[in-house]
Amino acid sequence: MIGGLVRILAFQGLGELVSKFALPLVPGPVIGLVLLLAFLAARRSVPEGTRLVASTLVQHLGLLFVPAAVGVVLFWPQLASHAMAVALALVASVVLTIAVPALVLRVLSKGS
Amino acid sequence: MAIHEIWVYLSGSPLLALILTLGAYHAGVLAYERAGRHPLANPVLIAVTLIALIITTIDMPYAQYFEGAQFVHFLLGTATVALAVPIYEGLGALRGRIVPLFLALLAGGAVSIASAVGIAKLLHADPAIVGALWPKSVTAPIAMGVAERIHVSPTLTAVFAVTTGILGAVLARYVLDAVGAKAWWQRGFALGVASHGIGTSRAFSVSEEAGTYASLAMGLHGILGAVAIPLVAQLFRPV
Numbered sequence: 001m002i003g004g005l006v007r008i009l010a011f012q013g014l015g016e017l018v019s020k021f022a023l024p025l026v027p028g029p030v031i032g033l034v035l036l037l038a039f040l041a042a043r044r045s046v047p048e049g050t051r052l053v054a055s056t057l058v059q060h061l062g063l064l065f066v067p068a069a070v071g072v073v074l075f076w077p078q079l080a081s082h083a084m085a086v087a088l089a090l091v092a093s094v095v096l097t098i099a100v101p102a103l104v105l106r107v108l109s110k111g112s
Numbered sequence: 113m114a115i116h117e118i119w120v121y122l123s124g125s126p127l128l129a130l131i132l133t134l135g136a137y138h139a140g141v142l143a144y145e146r147a148g149r150h151p152l153a154n155p156v157l158i159a160v161t162l163i164a165l166i167i168t169t170i171d172m173p174y175a176q177y178f179e180g181a182q183f184v185h186f187l188l189g190t191a192t193v194a195l196a197v198p199i200y201e202g203l204g205a206l207r208g209r210i211v212p213l214f215l216a217l218l219a220g221g222a223v224s225i226a227s228a229v230g231i232a233k234l235l236h237a238d239p240a241i242v243g244a245l246w247p248k249s250v251t252a253p254i255a256m257g258v259a260e261r262i263h264v265s266p267t268l269t270a271v272f273a274v275t276t277g278i279l280g281a282v283l284a285r286y287v288l289d290a291v292g293a294k295a296w297w298q299r300g301f302a303l304g305v306a307s308h309g310i311g312t313s314r315a316f317s318v319s320e321e322a323g324t325y326a327s328l329a330m331g332l333h334g335i336l337g338a339v340a341i342p343l344v345a346q347l348f349r350p351v
Contacts, residue, residue, distance in 0.1 A: 008190055008193050008194055009190060011193050011196075012189055012190055012192075012193045015193065016189075024261075025261055025339075025342040025343065026261075026338050026339055026342070027192075027254065027257025027258065027260070027261060027338055028189065028257075029188075029189035029190075029192035029193050029253070029254075029257060030192060030254055030257060030334070030335065030338035030339075032189075032192070032193040033192055033193050033195055033196045033199075033334075033335070034196075034335060036193055036194075036196035036197075037196040037199055037200055040196060040197070040200040041200065041203075046197055046200065046201070050197065051197055053194065054194035054195075054196070054197035054198070055197070055198075057187065057190060057191040057194040058191060058194055058195060058197070058198060060191075061191050061251075061252075061253065061309060062137070062154075062155055062156040062159075062309070063133075063134070063137045063155075063156075063159075063184065064184060064185065064187050064188040064191050064253065065156065065185075065188060065252045065253060065256065065270050065274075066133055066136070066137055066156060066159045066160060066163070066181070066184065067129075067133060067177075067178055067181035067182065067184050067185040068185055068188075068256060068266055068267050068270050069156065069160045069267065069270045069271055069274060070160055070163045070164055070167070070174065070177065070178075070181070071174055071178070071265075071267030071270075072160065072164065072267060072268075072271045073164045073167070073168060073174055074174055074267070075265070075267065075268055075271075078238055078240065078241065079241070079268075081238075082232075082235075082237045082238055082241055084235065085231070085232050085235035085236065085237035085241070086232065086237060086241060086272075088231055088235065089227075089228045089229075089231040089232040089235070089237070089245060090228065090245075090248070090272065090275055090276055090279060091279060091283075092227055092228075092231055093223075093224055093227040093228035093231065093245075093248075093249075093276070094249075094276050094279045094280045094283065094306055094307060095283060095287050096223050096224070096227045097220050097223055097224040097227070097249055097280075097305060097306035097307075098280060098283070098284055098287045098288065098302050098303060098305075098306040098307075099287050099290070099291045099302075100216075100219050100220055100223045100302075101216035101217065101219060101220035101301060101302040101305045101306070101329075102216075102287075102288055102291050102293035102298055102299065102301075102302035103291050103293070104212065104215055104216040104219050104220075105212050105213070105216045105293065105295075105297075105298040105301060105302065106291070106292065106293050106298060108211070108212035108215065108216075109209070109212055109295075109298070
Protein backbone atom coordinates (compact mmCIF):
# COMPACT_ATOMS: atom_id res chain seq x y z
CA MET A 1 0.00 0.00 0.00
CA ILE A 2 2.73 2.47 1.00
CA GLY A 3 4.74 1.39 -2.03
CA GLY A 4 1.78 2.26 -4.22
CA LEU A 5 1.47 5.68 -2.61
CA VAL A 6 5.18 6.35 -3.11
CA ARG A 7 4.92 5.38 -6.78
CA ILE A 8 1.93 7.65 -7.39
CA LEU A 9 3.55 10.56 -5.51
CA ALA A 10 6.76 10.04 -7.48
CA PHE A 11 4.86 10.25 -10.77
CA GLN A 12 3.11 13.36 -9.48
CA GLY A 13 6.49 14.93 -8.67
CA LEU A 14 7.88 13.95 -12.05
CA GLY A 15 4.81 15.48 -13.71
CA GLU A 16 5.28 18.73 -11.78
CA LEU A 17 8.92 18.90 -12.86
CA VAL A 18 8.12 18.30 -16.53
CA SER A 19 5.32 20.88 -16.33
CA LYS A 20 7.58 23.44 -14.69
CA PHE A 21 10.54 23.08 -17.01
CA ALA A 22 9.24 21.72 -20.32
CA LEU A 23 5.46 21.87 -20.76
CA PRO A 24 4.13 24.81 -18.75
CA LEU A 25 0.73 24.74 -20.49
CA VAL A 26 -0.20 21.30 -19.18
CA PRO A 27 -0.92 20.89 -15.44
CA GLY A 28 1.72 18.77 -13.64
CA PRO A 29 -0.70 16.13 -12.31
CA VAL A 30 -2.01 15.47 -15.83
CA ILE A 31 1.55 14.92 -17.09
CA GLY A 32 2.03 12.60 -14.10
CA LEU A 33 -1.14 10.77 -15.13
CA VAL A 34 0.10 10.28 -18.69
CA LEU A 35 3.54 9.12 -17.49
CA LEU A 36 1.97 6.63 -15.08
CA LEU A 37 -0.33 5.44 -17.88
CA ALA A 38 2.73 4.90 -20.11
CA PHE A 39 4.45 3.03 -17.27
CA LEU A 40 1.44 0.74 -16.79
CA ALA A 41 1.14 0.15 -20.54
CA ALA A 42 4.84 -0.78 -20.76
CA ARG A 43 4.51 -3.07 -17.75
CA ARG A 44 1.23 -4.50 -19.06
CA SER A 45 -0.24 -4.75 -15.54
CA VAL A 46 -1.04 -2.65 -12.49
CA PRO A 47 1.04 -3.36 -9.34
CA GLU A 48 -1.26 -4.37 -6.48
CA GLY A 49 -0.29 -1.52 -4.13
CA THR A 50 -0.76 1.06 -6.86
CA ARG A 51 -4.19 -0.33 -7.68
CA LEU A 52 -5.20 -0.20 -4.02
CA VAL A 53 -4.11 3.42 -3.50
CA ALA A 54 -5.51 4.56 -6.83
CA SER A 55 -8.91 3.01 -6.28
CA THR A 56 -9.15 4.56 -2.80
CA LEU A 57 -8.25 8.01 -4.12
CA VAL A 58 -10.48 7.81 -7.18
CA GLN A 59 -13.41 6.50 -5.15
CA HIS A 60 -13.31 9.60 -2.95
CA LEU A 61 -12.36 12.07 -5.65
CA GLY A 62 -15.41 14.16 -4.81
CA LEU A 63 -14.17 14.87 -1.29
CA LEU A 64 -10.91 16.27 -2.62
CA PHE A 65 -12.44 19.16 -4.52
CA VAL A 66 -14.77 20.22 -1.71
CA PRO A 67 -12.30 22.75 -0.17
CA ALA A 68 -11.87 24.58 -3.47
CA ALA A 69 -15.55 24.43 -4.35
CA VAL A 70 -16.49 26.03 -1.03
CA GLY A 71 -14.77 29.11 -2.47
CA VAL A 72 -18.06 29.63 -4.27
CA VAL A 73 -19.03 31.78 -1.26
CA LEU A 74 -16.62 34.40 -2.61
CA PHE A 75 -18.41 34.46 -5.96
CA TRP A 76 -22.03 34.59 -4.75
CA PRO A 77 -22.77 38.18 -5.78
CA GLN A 78 -21.28 37.65 -9.25
CA LEU A 79 -23.10 34.36 -9.79
CA ALA A 80 -26.42 35.69 -8.51
CA SER A 81 -26.35 38.65 -10.87
CA HIS A 82 -25.60 36.38 -13.85
CA ALA A 83 -27.73 33.45 -12.70
CA MET A 84 -29.83 33.26 -15.85
CA ALA A 85 -26.84 33.28 -18.21
CA VAL A 86 -25.00 30.65 -16.16
CA ALA A 87 -28.02 28.35 -15.88
CA LEU A 88 -28.84 28.54 -19.59
CA ALA A 89 -25.23 28.05 -20.64
CA LEU A 90 -24.79 25.01 -18.39
CA VAL A 91 -28.07 23.29 -19.28
CA ALA A 92 -27.92 23.89 -23.05
CA SER A 93 -24.25 22.95 -23.18
CA VAL A 94 -24.67 19.69 -21.30
CA VAL A 95 -27.60 18.64 -23.51
CA LEU A 96 -25.57 19.35 -26.67
CA THR A 97 -22.42 17.72 -25.25
CA ILE A 98 -24.35 14.51 -24.65
CA ALA A 99 -26.27 14.63 -27.94
CA VAL A 100 -23.37 15.33 -30.30
CA PRO A 101 -21.00 12.46 -29.33
CA ALA A 102 -24.00 10.08 -29.23
CA LEU A 103 -25.00 11.13 -32.75
CA VAL A 104 -21.43 10.87 -34.04
CA LEU A 105 -21.14 7.33 -32.66
CA ARG A 106 -24.54 6.32 -34.03
CA VAL A 107 -23.79 7.60 -37.52
CA LEU A 108 -20.22 6.24 -37.68
CA SER A 109 -21.05 2.77 -36.40
CA LYS A 110 -24.06 2.17 -38.61
CA GLY A 111 -23.89 -1.19 -40.28
CA SER A 112 -21.03 -2.40 -38.10
CA MET B 113 -12.44 28.25 30.65
CA ALA B 114 -14.85 30.27 28.57
CA ILE B 115 -16.41 28.87 25.40
CA HIS B 116 -14.76 31.74 23.63
CA GLU B 117 -11.27 30.50 24.54
CA ILE B 118 -12.04 26.98 23.35
CA TRP B 119 -13.26 28.48 20.11
CA VAL B 120 -10.20 30.63 19.58
CA TYR B 121 -7.97 27.64 20.26
CA LEU B 122 -9.84 25.35 17.85
CA SER B 123 -10.17 27.80 15.00
CA GLY B 124 -6.44 28.46 15.10
CA SER B 125 -5.61 24.87 14.14
CA PRO B 126 -6.40 23.07 10.88
CA LEU B 127 -8.48 20.59 12.86
CA LEU B 128 -11.75 22.51 12.68
CA ALA B 129 -11.67 22.92 8.90
CA LEU B 130 -10.68 19.29 8.46
CA ILE B 131 -13.48 18.00 10.66
CA LEU B 132 -15.91 20.31 8.88
CA THR B 133 -14.81 19.12 5.43
CA LEU B 134 -14.78 15.41 6.17
CA GLY B 135 -17.91 15.57 8.33
CA ALA B 136 -19.91 17.45 5.70
CA TYR B 137 -18.76 15.10 2.94
CA HIS B 138 -19.62 12.09 5.10
CA ALA B 139 -23.10 13.53 5.66
CA GLY B 140 -23.34 14.02 1.89
CA VAL B 141 -22.41 10.39 1.20
CA LEU B 142 -24.97 9.14 3.75
CA ALA B 143 -27.69 11.30 2.19
CA TYR B 144 -26.70 10.09 -1.30
CA GLU B 145 -26.97 6.45 -0.20
CA ARG B 146 -30.29 7.11 1.50
CA ALA B 147 -31.64 8.78 -1.66
CA GLY B 148 -30.93 5.60 -3.62
CA ARG B 149 -27.89 7.25 -5.27
CA HIS B 150 -30.02 9.81 -7.04
CA PRO B 151 -27.74 12.26 -8.92
CA LEU B 152 -29.46 15.28 -7.37
CA ALA B 153 -28.35 14.12 -3.91
CA ASN B 154 -24.72 14.60 -4.98
CA PRO B 155 -22.36 14.33 -1.98
CA VAL B 156 -20.11 17.17 -3.19
CA LEU B 157 -23.09 19.48 -3.67
CA ILE B 158 -24.39 18.64 -0.19
CA ALA B 159 -20.96 19.04 1.44
CA VAL B 160 -20.28 22.39 -0.23
CA THR B 161 -23.72 23.73 0.70
CA LEU B 162 -23.32 22.62 4.34
CA ILE B 163 -19.82 24.06 4.72
CA ALA B 164 -20.74 27.32 2.99
CA LEU B 165 -23.71 27.73 5.34
CA ILE B 166 -21.64 26.90 8.42
CA ILE B 167 -18.66 29.14 7.70
CA THR B 168 -20.99 32.00 6.77
CA THR B 169 -22.94 31.54 10.01
CA ILE B 170 -19.86 31.43 12.25
CA ASP B 171 -18.22 34.26 10.30
CA MET B 172 -15.16 32.24 9.36
CA PRO B 173 -13.41 33.82 6.38
CA TYR B 174 -12.94 31.45 3.43
CA ALA B 175 -9.17 31.96 3.55
CA GLN B 176 -9.09 30.71 7.14
CA TYR B 177 -11.23 27.69 6.26
CA PHE B 178 -8.98 26.87 3.31
CA GLU B 179 -5.84 27.08 5.41
CA GLY B 180 -7.04 24.02 7.30
CA ALA B 181 -8.76 22.30 4.39
CA GLN B 182 -5.70 22.59 2.14
CA PHE B 183 -4.47 19.21 3.37
CA VAL B 184 -7.44 17.62 1.67
CA HIS B 185 -7.03 19.89 -1.35
CA PHE B 186 -3.41 18.84 -1.79
CA LEU B 187 -4.42 15.25 -2.52
CA LEU B 188 -6.33 16.41 -5.60
CA GLY B 189 -3.15 16.31 -7.69
CA THR B 190 -2.28 12.87 -6.36
CA ALA B 191 -5.78 11.62 -7.19
CA THR B 192 -5.46 13.05 -10.70
CA VAL B 193 -2.31 10.97 -11.26
CA ALA B 194 -4.17 7.95 -9.86
CA LEU B 195 -6.78 8.29 -12.63
CA ALA B 196 -4.18 6.57 -14.83
CA VAL B 197 -5.21 3.23 -13.31
CA PRO B 198 -8.92 3.25 -14.31
CA ILE B 199 -7.97 4.73 -17.70
CA TYR B 200 -5.43 1.95 -18.26
CA GLU B 201 -8.01 -0.66 -17.31
CA GLY B 202 -10.56 0.86 -19.69
CA LEU B 203 -8.21 1.00 -22.68
CA GLY B 204 -9.28 -2.47 -23.82
CA ALA B 205 -12.72 -1.02 -24.59
CA LEU B 206 -11.13 1.14 -27.31
CA ARG B 207 -10.36 -1.90 -29.44
CA GLY B 208 -12.05 -1.81 -32.85
CA ARG B 209 -13.80 1.48 -32.07
CA ILE B 210 -10.91 3.84 -31.72
CA VAL B 211 -11.75 6.12 -34.68
CA PRO B 212 -15.45 6.73 -33.94
CA LEU B 213 -14.71 7.17 -30.24
CA PHE B 214 -12.02 9.78 -30.86
CA LEU B 215 -14.17 11.68 -33.33
CA ALA B 216 -17.05 11.63 -30.86
CA LEU B 217 -14.75 12.89 -28.11
CA LEU B 218 -13.37 15.72 -30.25
CA ALA B 219 -16.84 16.77 -31.38
CA GLY B 220 -18.18 16.61 -27.83
CA GLY B 221 -15.29 18.61 -26.37
CA ALA B 222 -15.61 21.31 -29.02
CA VAL B 223 -19.40 21.55 -28.68
CA SER B 224 -19.14 21.70 -24.90
CA ILE B 225 -16.89 24.76 -25.01
CA ALA B 226 -18.52 26.51 -27.97
CA SER B 227 -22.04 26.19 -26.60
CA ALA B 228 -21.33 27.13 -22.98
CA VAL B 229 -18.97 30.01 -23.79
CA GLY B 230 -21.15 31.18 -26.70
CA ILE B 231 -24.37 31.31 -24.71
CA ALA B 232 -22.78 32.93 -21.67
CA LYS B 233 -21.17 35.61 -23.87
CA LEU B 234 -24.40 36.21 -25.74
CA LEU B 235 -26.15 36.83 -22.43
CA HIS B 236 -23.37 39.22 -21.34
CA ALA B 237 -22.11 37.15 -18.43
CA ASP B 238 -19.08 38.44 -16.55
CA PRO B 239 -15.78 37.57 -18.34
CA ALA B 240 -14.62 35.73 -15.18
CA ILE B 241 -17.65 33.48 -15.46
CA VAL B 242 -17.30 32.94 -19.21
CA GLY B 243 -13.64 31.98 -18.81
CA ALA B 244 -14.42 29.48 -16.06
CA LEU B 245 -16.91 27.71 -18.35
CA TRP B 246 -14.19 26.56 -20.76
CA PRO B 247 -13.08 23.41 -18.93
CA LYS B 248 -16.43 22.55 -17.27
CA SER B 249 -16.95 19.24 -19.09
CA VAL B 250 -13.52 18.01 -18.00
CA THR B 251 -13.32 16.06 -14.74
CA ALA B 252 -13.09 18.57 -11.86
CA PRO B 253 -9.53 17.85 -10.63
CA ILE B 254 -8.13 18.29 -14.15
CA ALA B 255 -10.51 21.17 -14.94
CA MET B 256 -9.13 23.10 -11.97
CA GLY B 257 -5.56 22.65 -13.19
CA VAL B 258 -6.63 23.83 -16.64
CA ALA B 259 -8.40 26.84 -15.07
CA GLU B 260 -5.12 27.94 -13.48
CA ARG B 261 -3.36 27.64 -16.84
CA ILE B 262 -5.93 29.83 -18.61
CA HIS B 263 -6.02 32.32 -15.72
CA VAL B 264 -9.58 31.83 -14.56
CA SER B 265 -10.86 30.88 -11.13
CA PRO B 266 -10.41 27.18 -10.30
CA THR B 267 -13.22 27.57 -7.78
CA LEU B 268 -15.79 28.71 -10.35
CA THR B 269 -14.59 26.00 -12.70
CA ALA B 270 -15.01 23.35 -10.00
CA VAL B 271 -18.52 24.57 -9.27
CA PHE B 272 -19.45 24.56 -12.96
CA ALA B 273 -17.92 21.12 -13.43
CA VAL B 274 -19.88 19.63 -10.53
CA THR B 275 -23.11 21.28 -11.75
CA THR B 276 -22.48 19.98 -15.26
CA GLY B 277 -21.90 16.49 -13.89
CA ILE B 278 -25.19 16.55 -11.98
CA LEU B 279 -27.17 18.02 -14.89
CA GLY B 280 -25.76 15.44 -17.28
CA ALA B 281 -26.53 12.56 -14.94
CA VAL B 282 -30.13 13.77 -14.56
CA LEU B 283 -30.81 14.67 -18.20
CA ALA B 284 -28.80 12.02 -20.09
CA ARG B 285 -31.63 9.49 -20.40
CA TYR B 286 -33.95 11.90 -22.16
CA VAL B 287 -31.28 13.36 -24.44
CA LEU B 288 -29.97 9.93 -25.45
CA ASP B 289 -33.46 8.64 -26.17
CA ALA B 290 -34.22 11.77 -28.20
CA VAL B 291 -31.19 11.24 -30.46
CA GLY B 292 -31.94 7.52 -30.74
CA ALA B 293 -28.69 6.21 -29.22
CA LYS B 294 -29.56 2.69 -28.12
CA ALA B 295 -26.26 0.84 -27.66
CA TRP B 296 -24.97 0.97 -24.07
CA TRP B 297 -21.41 1.74 -25.16
CA GLN B 298 -22.60 4.76 -27.16
CA ARG B 299 -24.82 6.03 -24.34
CA GLY B 300 -22.08 5.60 -21.74
CA PHE B 301 -19.39 7.24 -23.84
CA ALA B 302 -21.56 10.29 -24.63
CA LEU B 303 -22.39 10.70 -20.94
CA GLY B 304 -18.73 10.41 -19.93
CA VAL B 305 -17.68 13.05 -22.46
CA ALA B 306 -20.28 15.51 -21.18
CA SER B 307 -20.39 14.94 -17.47
CA HIS B 308 -17.19 13.18 -16.36
CA GLY B 309 -17.15 11.48 -12.93
CA ILE B 310 -20.73 12.09 -11.87
CA GLY B 311 -22.02 10.95 -15.26
CA THR B 312 -19.73 7.91 -15.05
CA SER B 313 -21.10 6.76 -11.72
CA ARG B 314 -24.60 7.26 -13.10
CA ALA B 315 -23.68 5.17 -16.15
CA PHE B 316 -22.27 2.38 -13.95
CA SER B 317 -25.53 2.29 -11.98
CA VAL B 318 -27.44 1.57 -15.19
CA SER B 319 -25.09 -0.74 -17.08
CA GLU B 320 -21.57 -2.09 -16.58
CA GLU B 321 -20.80 -1.59 -20.29
CA ALA B 322 -22.08 2.00 -20.23
CA GLY B 323 -19.98 2.66 -17.12
CA THR B 324 -16.77 1.31 -18.66
CA TYR B 325 -17.19 3.53 -21.73
CA ALA B 326 -18.19 6.55 -19.63
CA SER B 327 -15.07 6.13 -17.52
CA LEU B 328 -12.92 5.84 -20.64
CA ALA B 329 -14.55 8.97 -22.10
CA MET B 330 -13.95 10.89 -18.88
CA GLY B 331 -10.28 9.91 -18.79
CA LEU B 332 -9.61 10.68 -22.44
CA HIS B 333 -11.52 13.97 -22.22
CA GLY B 334 -9.42 14.86 -19.19
CA ILE B 335 -6.15 14.30 -21.03
CA LEU B 336 -7.33 15.93 -24.26
CA GLY B 337 -8.79 18.89 -22.36
CA ALA B 338 -5.62 19.46 -20.37
CA VAL B 339 -3.55 19.62 -23.55
CA ALA B 340 -5.98 21.30 -25.95
CA ILE B 341 -7.97 23.79 -23.87
CA PRO B 342 -5.02 26.03 -22.90
CA LEU B 343 -3.87 26.07 -26.54
CA VAL B 344 -7.30 26.86 -27.97
CA ALA B 345 -8.06 29.35 -25.20
CA GLN B 346 -4.85 31.22 -26.06
CA LEU B 347 -6.13 31.72 -29.60
CA PHE B 348 -9.55 32.97 -28.59
CA ARG B 349 -8.92 34.90 -25.42
CA PRO B 350 -5.47 36.50 -25.55
CA VAL B 351 -4.43 37.43 -22.03
